[in-house]
Amino acid sequence: MTEALPPLAGLRAASPAASAVQVAAERRLKRRYAAEQRFKWYGRLAIILALSFLAVLLTRIVGQGYTAFWTHSVTTQVRIDPARVDRSYIEGTNFDQMIAEAVLVRLGGRDDPEGLASGQIRRLLSPDLGLNLLVRVREDPSLIGRTVTVGGAVSDEADFYFKGGITREQPEGDRPLSNQQLDTLDRLQAEGLVRSGFNTTLFTRTDSTQPEIAGLLGAVIGSALTILVAALLAVPVGVLAALYLEEFSPRNRLTQFIEVNINNLAAVPSIVYGLLGVAVILNTFGLPRASPLAGGMVLSLMAMPTVIIATRSALKAVPPSIREAAFGVGASRTQTVFHHVLPLAMPGVMTGAILALAKALGETAPLLLIGMVAFTPSIPSGPTDAATVLPVQIFLWNNASERGFEERTAAAILVLLLFMICMNALAITLRRRFERRW
Amino acid sequence: MSTGLLLLALFAFSALTYVLARRKVLAAAGGGRLNSLPGYYGSYVALWTGVPALLLLIVLTLAGDQLPGRAYLPGLALVLAVAGALWAYPKVQPSFRARTRVDGWVRAVLMACSGVAILTTLGIVLSLLYESLRFFDAVSPWSFLFGTHWSPQIALRADQAGASGAFGAVPLFAGTFLIMLIAMSVAGPVGLFSAIYLSEYAGRTTRAWVKPAMEILAGVPSVVYGFFAALTVGPALRGTFNAVGAQLVGGPLNGLGLYLSQVQNQMALVAGLVMGIMLIPFVSSLSDDIINSVPQSLRDGSYAMGATKSETVRKVVLPAALPGVAGAFLLGVSAAIGETMIVTMAAGLQPNLTANPLDTVTTVTVQIVTLLTGDQEFDSPKTLAAFGLGLTLFVVTLILNIIALAVVQRYREQYD
Numbered sequence: 001m002t003e004a005l006p007p008l009a010g011l012r013a014a015s016p017a018a019s020a021v022q023v024a025a026e027r028r029l030k031r032r033y034a035a036e037q038r039f040k041w042y043g044r045l046a047i048i049l050a051l052s053f054l055a056v057l058l059t060r061i062v063g064q065g066y067t068a069f070w071t072h073s074v075t076t077q078v079r080i081d082p083a084r085v086d087r088s089y090i091e092g093t094n095f096d097q098m099i100a101e102a103v104l105v106r107l108g109g110r111d112d113p114e115g116l117a118s119g120q121i122r123r124l125l126s127p128d129l130g131l132n133l134l135v136r137v138r139e140d141p142s143l144i145g146r147t148v149t150v151g152g153a154v155s156d157e158a159d160f161y162f163k164g165g166i167t168r169e170q171p172e173g174d175r176p177l178s179n180q181q182l183d184t185l186d187r188l189q190a191e192g193l194v195r196s197g198f199n200t201t202l203f204t205r206t207d208s209t210q211p212e213i214a215g216l217l218g219a220v221i222g223s224a225l226t227i228l229v230a231a232l233l234a235v236p237v238g239v240l241a242a243l244y245l246e247e248f249s250p251r252n253r254l255t256q257f258i259e260v261n262i263n264n265l266a267a268v269p270s271i272v273y274g275l276l277g278v279a280v281i282l283n284t285f286g287l288p289r290a291s292p293l294a295g296g297m298v299l300s301l302m303a304m305p306t307v308i309i310a311t312r313s314a315l316k317a318v319p320p321s322i323r324e325a326a327f328g329v330g331a332s333r334t335q336t337v338f339h340h341v342l343p344l345a346m347p348g349v350m351t352g353a354i355l356a357l358a359k360a361l362g363e364t365a366p367l368l369l370i371g372m373v374a375f376t377p378s379i380p381s382g383p384t385d386a387a388t389v390l391p392v393q394i395f396l397w398n399n400a401s402e403r404g405f406e407e408r409t410a411a412a413i414l415v416l417l418l419f420m421i422c423m424n425a426l427a428i429t430l431r432r433r434f435e436r437r438w
Numbered sequence: 439m440s441t442g443l444l445l446l447a448l449f450a451f452s453a454l455t456y457v458l459a460r461r462k463v464l465a466a467a468g469g470g471r472l473n474s475l476p477g478y479y480g481s482y483v484a485l486w487t488g489v490p491a492l493l494l495l496i497v498l499t500l501a502g503d504q505l506p507g508r509a510y511l512p513g514l515a516l517v518l519a520v521a522g523a524l525w526a527y528p529k530v531q532p533s534f535r536a537r538t539r540v541d542g543w544v545r546a547v548l549m550a551c552s553g554v555a556i557l558t559t560l561g562i563v564l565s566l567l568y569e570s571l572r573f574f575d576a577v578s579p580w581s582f583l584f585g586t587h588w589s590p591q592i593a594l595r596a597d598q599a600g601a602s603g604a605f606g607a608v609p610l611f612a613g614t615f616l617i618m619l620i621a622m623s624v625a626g627p628v629g630l631f632s633a634i635y636l637s638e639y640a641g642r643t644t645r646a647w648v649k650p651a652m653e654i655l656a657g658v659p660s661v662v663y664g665f666f667a668a669l670t671v672g673p674a675l676r677g678t679f680n681a682v683g684a685q686l687v688g689g690p691l692n693g694l695g696l697y698l699s700q701v702q703n704q705m706a707l708v709a710g711l712v713m714g715i716m717l718i719p720f721v722s723s724l725s726d727d728i729i730n731s732v733p734q735s736l737r738d739g740s741y742a743m744g745a746t747k748s749e750t751v752r753k754v755v756l757p758a759a760l761p762g763v764a765g766a767f768l769l770g771v772s773a774a775i776g777e778t779m780i781v782t783m784a785a786g787l788q789p790n791l792t793a794n795p796l797d798t799v800t801t802v803t804v805q806i807v808t809l810l811t812g813d814q815e816f817d818s819p820k821t822l823a824a825f826g827l828g829l830t831l832f833v834v835t836l837i838l839n840i841i842a843l844a845v846v847q848r849y850r851e852q853y854d
Contacts, residue, residue, distance in 0.1 A: 032746055032749070033746065035746075035748060035749075036746040036747060036748045039747075039748035039752075040635070040639055040748065042631050042635075043631045043632065043634050043635025043638075043639055045631070046627070046628045046629075046630075046632040046635065047632045047648055049628055050629075050632055050652065050718045050719070050722070053655070053715045053718070054651060054654060056670075057658070057715075060670050061662070061665070236551075237551045238551075240551035240552075241552035241554060243548055244545075244548035244549055244552045245552055249549075255552075257556075258552055258553075258556060260840075261559050262555045263839075263843050264840065264843065265555060267769060267772060267773075267835070267839040267843075268562065268776075268832065268835065268836070269773075269775070269776020269778070269803070269832075270778065271776065271778045271831070272562060272566070272776070272832050273562075274810075275562075275566060275806070275810075275824065275825060276561055276562045276565055279566070279568070279825070280561050284565075304555070304558070305555070308552075308555070332537055333541065334540070334541040334544045334545070338544075359657075362657075362658075362661070362662075364661040364778075365660075365778035365779055368810075368811055369807070369810050373811050391661045394661050394662070394665065395782075395783065398661075398665050398668060398669075398783060399783075406669065410665070413662050413665060416662070420657060420659070
């Protein structure tokens, strides 16, 4: 529309007054078209802005998180000195120190009387190494006096150095590792004691205060249990409620009230559901705190309005002719609904339910309130055990001060997003494959 | 006996009565006519056997520990099941209208399910009210709603300073309002203009790409936005302001420079901005629906008068859609007020009564989380204060939602 403006035919009179009108009109038209272009660009800008926010968000999180998927581990040989192990109290042995000294000796160093050199090395290794050794010695005391190979993660700071997050150019006082420690790490790598590989710990272990041995397994299982409980409660009850409202209920004040209620419940802030959970589910019903059962119940209440609304629109999409045909051959209303209408609406119902559960999977605030913020280093074995869930784990790691948790938080976000993408993809596939257009 | 085993026993007994009733009616008919399909007779008896006992179990398990005589629970449930079976079984005759009765049962179950929605609302209102009333026993509602000093820390000993804590929530309301305002000034224009572009200008392909992308933006959990705000937006903005401030120090704007060079990551602007990003798809999809439901005839009339597209949008479509768009904005406001994770992770804890977006503020939701995730002592005013805040939050968002939903509803009906 920015092309040359067509001359206004009706105004092409010779009189000067008319031509002044024509000039003014053309000027006005030009202005209006310019305004039109501007307006269009506001719209474009708004969309570009929104999409670039999305791009920045995603690239930032991938950029912060991808490094967490590989990690560095160290392997060394240690002679378990019998003089330093009390056979009746193996737990009292300082295996960390023993390993650190072994590494020091392996690198050709000597410990000073204060143990400063070995202490520096100890801070480069995860306490996991010592713990591993302790477990092995406790199971098999004959190892005492022999030389064994131990392996495990390096500390998060050392790992950060190997990944390039800490450099020698930084002033020594500004980084967590001293020059001497960096030298040690370089030597370790040169000697071939350090290996980098896929960070299996992230998926095979549970939460820990040490970033290098913290994993998501507990949170993933907690999330799975919580969502399972939420699904078992919200989907049947939500679908049946929607069936009643759409197919059975008379149009009266009560059902209208229920409808308004459901629409409002869908917009109640999630934290209010958390308060409900604390007051009713924990304090009145006495369900165990931080359990997937309590969490799932709270999430099911939150997901139910969405399930009901989605189910109702799926039921509305089934044409009345189906119902009339069923009534015509003598089916009762229940038979009509359960044998014909509901099966036809099922793809829509399942799509809505999965989307509602995907949203519940990302929900954090109400679960914080029912106690899932507690540090949970164990895998929940059932729905009544204390557990945590992925989004809460993200919140906890985000609050942790250790530098190594930053990349792991972003990695946990990527895992959460992956699960959500899978659920959404499943919902879209269901819709594409089974949805019928009437 | 464990609950699981009890449920299993109940289920088995119901199944048995189903089989017995079905067999009985088939034998009684002897090949003659039955009123309903044989399965309905079975279901009728099985329902009478199973459902009352199951309900009793659920109620008693939930009401749990308070009730005396928990030990008799399994026995009571079984007695109820047997009684139900004995009541229903004799009725099974070929002429008995079993299908109608079973339909009645089904209808009752469905009705109960839709009653859960009411129960949830009731549960929210009653639990918030009950705990809030206990809170208002200790702290007067007046000083809670209008007090300007918030420091809920209760001292460990009675003689320590600030032993009672102060519960004036005005700084929290102000902080919530400030962050909501920042969020809506991002989400409002951006969301509205994207909706206008998508519904009035964009071609099929643009829509096909942009709408799903917006849905991704809407699907990202708020804890992820919180992480983004705390670790990316916060430091970036602080860095910018500090650098600008350092430039200004010593110049004519020395005071401003000094101020800017010491702003913190937790400023209100950060949480507000990120919350605004989160709400863009919320506002845009609602507005899109509403703009789309403005009848085409209005646009056609405007084009016929020679108006350009933007003039039509500004002078015809938007005024027609105004109530609906206002409803969408109100829903956005309500979502911004209730949003928890972004502010918990990116806003501060200091209750400052300020309108300056570069200061740190705290919000109602942040305080609820802080009060309830600390030590768990359910009788202290500190914990109960969370319910007072929750009640306020619930009431405000409820009013906003009711108004917004009513406005949107009426608006839709106007053009139907």
